[in-house]
Amino acid sequence: xxxxxxAIETRxxxxxxxxxxxxxxxxxxxxxxxxxxxxxxNGSGKTTTIRMLLGLxxxxxxxxxxxxxxxxxxxxxxxxxxxxxxxxxxxxxxxSGRANLPRLDAADRPPPPxxxxxxxxxxxxxxxxGHAATKRAAAYSLGMKQRLGIANALLAPRDLLILDExxxxxxxxxxxxxxxxxxxxxxxxxxxxxxSHLLAEVEQMCSRIxxxxxxxxxAQGTLxxxxxxxxxxxxxxxxxxxxxSRVLARLGLPPQVHGRDDTITAELVVEGLLPETVNxxxxxxxxxxxxxxxxxxxxxxxxxxxxxEGFDVAG
Amino acid sequence: xxxxxxxxxxxxxxxxxxxxxVLSEIAVLFRRLRTxxxxxxxxxxxxxxxxxVRVSSDGSASGRGPAFLDSITQNGLFVSLTALxxxxxxxxxxxxxxxxxxxxxxxxxxxxxxxLLIAPAGRIRLLLxxxxxxxxxxxxxxxxxVVTGAIIGALLFPVGPVTLLSGxxxxxxxxxxxxxxxxxxxxxxxxxxSAIGLFISTLTTVPVGAMAATAALAAxxxxxxxxxxxxxxxxxxxxNYWLGFADLLREPIAWTSFADNALLQLGYIAVFGTLxxxxxxxxxxxx
Ligand SMILES: Nc1ncnc2c1ncn2[C@@H]1O[C@H](COP(=O)(O)OP(=O)(O)O)[C@@H](O)[C@H]1O
Ligand SMILES: [Mg+2]
Numbered sequence: 001x002x003x004x005x006x007a008i009e010t011r012x013x014x015x016x017x018x019x020x021x022x023x024x025x026x027x028x029x030x031x032x033x034x035x036x037x038x039x040x041x042n043g044s045g046k047t048t049t050i051r052m053l054l055g056l057x058x059x060x061x062x063x064x065x066x067x068x069x070x071x072x073x074x075x076x077x078x079x080x081x082x083x084x085x086x087x088x089x090x091x092x093x094x095x096s097g098r099a100n101l102p103r104l105d106a107a108d109r110p111p112p113p114x115x116x117x118x119x120x121x122x123x124x125x126x127x128x129x130g131h132a133a134t135k136r137a138a139a140y141s142l143g144m145k146q147r148l149g150i151a152n153a154l155l156a157p158r159d160l161l162i163l164d165e166x167x168x169x170x171x172x173x174x175x176x177x178x179x180x181x182x183x184x185x186x187x188x189x190x191x192x193x194x195x196s197h198l199l200a201e202v203e204q205m206c207s208r209i210x211x212x213x214x215x216x217x218x219a220q221g222t223l224x225x226x227x228x229x230x231x232x233x234x235x236x237x238x239x240x241x242x243x244x245s246r247v248l249a250r251l252g253l254p255p256q257v258h259g260r261d262d263t264i265t266a267e268l269v270v271e272g273l274l275p276e277t278v279n280x281x282x283x284x285x286x287x288x289x290x291x292x293x294x295x296x297x298x299x300x301x302x303x304x305x306x307x308x309e310g311f312d313v314a315g
Numbered sequence: 316x317x318x319x320x321x322x323x324x325x326x327x328x329x330x331x332x333x334x335x336x337v338l339s340e341i342a343v344l345f346r347r348l349r350t351x352x353x354x355x356x357x358x359x360x361x362x363x364x365x366x367x368v369r370v371s372s373d374g375s376a377s378g379r380g381p382a383f384l385d386s387i388t389q390n391g392l393f394v395s396l397t398a399l400x401x402x403x404x405x406x407x408x409x410x411x412x413x414x415x416x417x418x419x420x421x422x423x424x425x426x427x428x429x430x431l432l433i434a435p436a437g438r439i440r441l442l443l444x445x446x447x448x449x450x451x452x453x454x455x456x457x458x459x460x461v462v463t464g465a466i467i468g469a470l471l472f473p474v475g476p477v478t479l480l481s482g483x484x485x486x487x488x489x490x491x492x493x494x495x496x497x498x499x500x501x502x503x504x505x506x507x508x509s510a511i512g513l514f515i516s517t518l519t520t521v522p523v524g525a526m527a528a529t530a531a532l533a534a535x536x537x538x539x540x541x542x543x544x545x546x547x548x549x550x551x552x553x554x555n556y557w558l559g560f561a562d563l564l565r566e567p568i569a570w571t572s573f574a575d576n577a578l579l580q581l582g583y584i585a586v587f588g589t590l591x592x593x594x595x596x597x598x599x600x601x602x
Contacts (some may be wrong), residue, residue, distance in 0.1 A: 054433045057599040085434070090426030094347050106339035106429070107441070152430065171467035271538040 005299065007032045007160050007191040008053060013062035015048050022048045023104040026214035030193055030208075035186045037202030040212030041307055048197040049088045049212075050164050054084055056159050067159055080112075083158040085166055089149025090209040093138035097129060097148050112156040123151040123282050128177060142169035150178065154185075161185060163194045167201060179205050199303055201204065224300055231303075234275055235265045236282065237291030244287045251281060262290075267301075336436060340448040344414070348451070351455030353410040354459050360406060361398035365391075369471045391468030392477055392487065395494050396564075398464040399457070399501060400578040403557050404537055407456055412530030414452045415512025416522060418445035419595065423463050423520040438596050446513050446588070453505040458500045465491065472580055483566035493563060500560045507553035507583030508533055514591040520602045553583050 007019065008030035015023040023045040030036045040046050051057040053064055055072035064071040069078040096197050101120045113118070124133050128145040132140070140148065146169050153161055163182075165176045182192050182205055197203050202209055210220040219226055234253075238244050241257060244264050248255040251273065253266035268275065275294045282289050344350055351512050368387050419442075422428035459505060466547040468474070477490040514531035519525050536554040539545055546583065556576035562569035 011596075051601065053601075054429075055435075056429050056432060057601060075435055076437065078431055084434070086429055088426070090430055092343060094429060095343070099346075103339050103343060104430050104434050107336040107431045107436035198570060282384050315412065 005031055005035075007067060008036075008193060009065040010049075010053075011063045013049065013052060013064060014060045015052060015057065015310065016046070021215050023052070026107070026212075026215075026217040027220075028210060029220070029223075030191065032047065032191050033189060034208050035182060035192045035194065035206045037206030037209035038193060038201060038212065039202050039209050039303070040195075041314070042196065042197055044212040044307070045204040045210055045215040046197075047164055050084070050086055050162055050195065053162060054079070054082070054086065056086070057208045066167035081159040082162060083153030083156070083160075084164075085146075085149045085153050086162070086164050088165070088168060089145045090151070091137040091140070091148060091306075093136055093143055096134050097137045097140060097144070100148060101152055101155060104152050119155050123154045126153045126154055126181065128174075143171060143174050146170055147174070150181070157276075159188055160191045160193065165195055165197070166290065167196070167198075168171065175201070192287040200301060203299060211303065211306050223299070227299060231301075232268045232275070233265055233295050234268060234278055235263060235291070235293040235295065236287075236289060237263050237293075238282075238286045238287050238289050243285060244282060244289075247282050247285050247287060248278070251278060253278070335550060336444045337447055340444050341451060344448050344452065345408050348507060350415070353413060354455065355455055357402060357406060357410060357550075358463040360402050361394050364398055364401065365394045365464070365467040365471050371580030378576065387468070387472060389473070390477055391470075391472030391474045391489050391509065392465065392494075394472070395461045395464030398460050398498070399497065399560075400558065401485045401541060402460050404499060404503075404535075406531035407460075407501070407505060409457050409530050410456050411449070411453055411508055412512055412533065415509040416516050416524075416526030416529045417451045418449060418513050419514075419516040419524040419591075420525040423600070424522050426602060429600050432600060439592065442513065442517075442588075442591055442595055445516075446509065449509040450502075452505055453509060454498070454502045457501045457505070458495075461494050461498045465494065477565055479564050480561055481565040485566070496563050496568075497560050500563060500576065503573075503577050503580055504557050507580040507587075510587035510591070511553070511583045514587040514594065517591050517595040517598065550579075553557045553579065555579065 008028055010028040012025045012027065013023055014021060014025050017178075026045075026049065027172050028049075038046055038049070048057065053066060053071060053261060055075040058072065060204040066074075067081055069075075070076065075272065078118055091097075092103065095103070097127045098120060102116050105116055121130070124130050129144065129147050132144060137145070137148065146166065149165060150163070151164065161182075166182075169279050170178060178203075180267055182194065186192050193212050194202070194205065205222070207228065208220075208222050211218050211226075233279070236244050236248075237312050239262055241261060241264055245257065248264070248266045252270045253268065253273075255266045257264050268278075275292075279289065279292050282292075365387070384485045387397060419428065422431060432438065436444075450462045474487060476486050478484050502538050508529065511532060512525065515532075516522070516525040533554065534553045538558075540549055540554050556572055556579065559572040559576065562572045
């Protein structure tokens with residue numbers, strides 16, 4: 001595999017649990033420097049993929065390149081350059097938040113040059129936990145634990161961050177902070193691979209995404225590429241909704257009436273049917289067209305089409 | 316650029332020896348309330364023995380009771396020995412079961428195992444560090460019994476030169492050194508059990524299960540060791556030399572049982588260390 005421009009590359013990555021293929025032959029290509037969204041409903045195989053990327057679980061088949069190494073063979077050289085949050089944070093409840101971090105840093109070898117306490121404090125400040133650092137971690141809220149987990153990933157300078165659902169359990173303010181954090185890390189040159197089951201979140205943070213559904217990678221590319229793969233949609237503004245609806249149906253476009261009673265939309269599902277033809281047909285039938293708009297498919301529609309379900313539905 | 320600094324880390328500096336991780340392991344072990352509760356319980360054994368003997372005897376040796384118990388009234392230095400004899404069959408294996416059973420399963424249960432591994436701690440290194448922590452606990456647990464016994468014995472009873480099993484007499488300092496040797500003997504005795512606990516701990520993500528299984532194995536081994544029909548098996552039981560420390564209380568010291576014990580424990584460490592490695596090095600960490 002050649003992967004000079006890629007931070008993560010997998011070929012045919014597969015994980016079988018019993019009779020279930022939790023991850024089914026996926027080919028990921030995460031360019032260096034990108035903020036890459038790994039999107040999929042619950043149970044679609046995101047965490048399992050991340051476990052394999054990090055060498056926690058062995059792949060049933062397939063290959064993994066992480067930064068400059070092959071996983072799990074080169075784990076020792078590669079993993080110190082990778083910060084990760086996997087399936088939520090984990091803490092030693094009997095230690096303070098601050099005492100939790102050196103524990104995991106001690107396992108990192110070789111340790112980066114700045115003194116540990118400096119890096120610990122910097123990481124805690126960065127995730128906004130400075131004030132609660134001496135509190136016992138058992139008393140942390142889920143959101144605080146999540147921040148502690150992210151702080152752990154940031155203990156050393158990283159080339160790659162793998163964050164599994166980093167905004168889980170965070171309030172809207174915390175979610176915004178994490179988004180800002182990811183943006184600033186990305187500006188520093190760190191590649192960020194972030195999984196989520198929320199489309200809106202990924203859409204706000206990521207330049208590229210991959211979509212998982214039931215263990216398969218069903219789409220991968222930039223947001224624009226994915227949008228353009230969808231079907232275009234016409235949106236008609238008119239006081240004659242009923243007439244418009246009849247005309248659209250006659251043309252073979254299933255009409256959709258939305259909340260407002262003067263707009264009607266339809267996907268351009270008929271091959272070769274141009275928007276201007278639709279407009280002409282409407283006018284010809286006496287529909288008073290006040291607005292006519294053509295747009296690409298919304299990502300939302302695209303994902304429902306790809307995964308066969310809404311994004312917060314358990315899979 | 317982080318990209319550069321992350322790559323330019325020096326290879327082979329102090330941390331790669333795992334010393335920081337060992338220190339961190341020790342810190343985490345001894346910052347747990349549970350560890351101190353167990354140490355406190357172990358310290359209570361000699362204290363209870365000494366207080367009960369002091370209150371009930373009033374100087375008249377009864378001639379009944381377990382070994383050494385009568386001698387306590389004549390010499391407080393025997394408290395440690397009595398307490399060790401009481402602690403070895405049950406209390407010490409129980410606490411070692413808790414610590415050794417918790418090593419890997421406890422981290423898996425907390426979820427911290429995945430973070431240790433991706434740090435990366437290295438699976439072999441983590442096993443070694445975990446075992447070192449358990450071994451240190453064996454020493455601390457044994458010393459707790461011995462030292463507490465020596466202190467409470469000196470407080471409640473007269474202290475003086477001690478007559479050894481061989482009939483020779485050693486002074487207080489000489490006897491205390493023997494007690495430390497004894498503590499070392501018992502620590503070595505528990506290393507095999509610690510290795511078994513480490514292995515069991517790699518099999519599960521439920522620490523309580525690993526703890527119970529380890530402690531139960533210690534009980535089973537002692538029961539098997541008490542059955543004369545299984546004489547052929549006895550030399551292979553990790554508990555076989557647990558109470559065989561009398562040789563250290565002779566002059567000159569007979570080292571054979573110490574050496575036999577150490578060899579047996581080494582065998583257990585080798586076997587169960589290998590099993591733990593075999594299991595853990597390829598295990599999927601899904602907790
Ligand atoms: N340890 C496991 N044993 C068996 N099946 C598992 C295990 N972990 C995950 N799975 C299954 O693998 C699938 C993918 O799970 P996961 O990777 O956690 O999904 P996601 O992170 O996308 O929510 C699910 O159907 C889940 O039931
Ligand atoms: Mg998940």
